[in-house]
Amino acid sequence: MFVHGIDFSGAADAGRRIWISSGVIHDGRLRIMETRPASELPGGSVVRDTALRALRSFIRSASGAIGLDFPFGLPRVVTAKPTWTEFILDFSSRYPTAAAFRAECRQLSARELRRTTDAEAHAPWAAWNWRLYRQTYFGIGEVIAPLVRERRVRVLPMQEADHATPLLLEICPASTLRRLGIAGLRYKGGADADQRRARKAIVSRLGEATRMAIDPIARRRAIGDPGGDALDSLVAAVAVHRAIAGGRIQPTDAIYQIEGFIYV
Template sequence: MTSGVVYGVDFSGASRAGENIWVTEAVAEHGALTVRDCGRADDFLADYYDSDPSTDRGPTLAALAAFVRAHPDAAFGFDFPFSVPGRVAAEAFGADSWRAVVAAVADCEDADAFAEACVEGVGGDADDTYLKRDTDREHGAFSPSHFFVQHQTYHGITGVLAAVADVARVVPFDALGDGGPVVAETYPAGVLDALGLHREGYKGTDDDHRTRRRQNLDGLAEAASVTVPDRLRETYLDDHEGDALDSLLAAVAVFRNRGDWGHDPESLAGRIYV
């Protein structure tokens, strides 16, 4: 993809996910990325809820999946783990393909059951707790079953990926030839690392936190040719949780990897794109 619309999604598996999920829309063209919109899920996705917009997790994730399905020519970056380590996939879930992993995770009753299966399915010893994928180690990410992110992993896979896998091209597992929206796993902290920006210290209410958010925005313009209109710049600066900025970083990851997704249909663990 050398040009086109990209979306970055800062994901949440919390019960009030609509309060924490942010979406950035941007257009990639002529080697640059121009941001067009950014908003919280319950506002950005308002037209895609089955009824009135809600901050509840179920309706919000359904709206998010509907949004992906409605944009077949776009590329999406989501910041939750798309899979589990290969050993966990094979031994805990008996999976021999990524889609079999998705089905097995969806069979878990909830996020706690998912995390428990990941540990107990490979023996449950101390050394087996919170196994990481190679791509997690490469980018300093948590294990997909770590208690910090188990809800993101479980609800991202079951609430979004399972709902779009029949139409989306989920990379690197799927080839792009059949069309459909491209869906990629991203990691905002890894994007900041790759661009030499502030991986830490930009989330918070202090002046120093806001300064680092501003420096990260300025750095994206210089290091990745990202243009943010003034009207949206304040949105990224004012969100002290950093979720709005993380959605932009997810879009930047898609922009940086467009046309170079790779294709690994035999992979069980997947890849983080930064």
């Protein structure tokens, strides 16, 4: 089975910040064969709109399971729709811009509300936190909603798995690293020797904890990217593999059917 982990961004230069790690599960073991930014996808670019268009095309043509690191939903009290699908398909009409999305959510609650899965997975931020709201907005509005409308994906656990169609899973690299006991290393935002050593240590510990194998070029890119985005895409792929190997891709609690579920 093919597995892809995507570290997402809603920034204006998203094409250099979105990274994709791709691999295959063989005999229960994950092997990562490629790690690349969205700007290197066919039709890709550094510019956000072009990068997201290329990312949608990549997902449409992919097989297997794909993990993305942005919220697939909002707290139930915010959705104002009876089903997740209705909420997703109405999202861009309800929120015409990322700023409008954050402003309306903040009007509903002075406090940043978290979903049930955010609390359970120890996700660092709520969906409309200032650090995350652009990822949430462009992830739902420009990636998930068009693909759901076209019926080109199955989004778990809100939709039933169909292994003939790409499966989308919400992941959170920070939560997965925490679950694996690898949290606490400062690995993002710089090219200094200490941060590079931290990225190298995380890659090694991921291999030890999960028996993951990684091809040399993918390994170099995961360690060499100073922003940590390439490494986060690797962690995303690991989270997807863990979900599949653990046989827990379809949790049935009703709250997850509305709010979404983070696979760690």
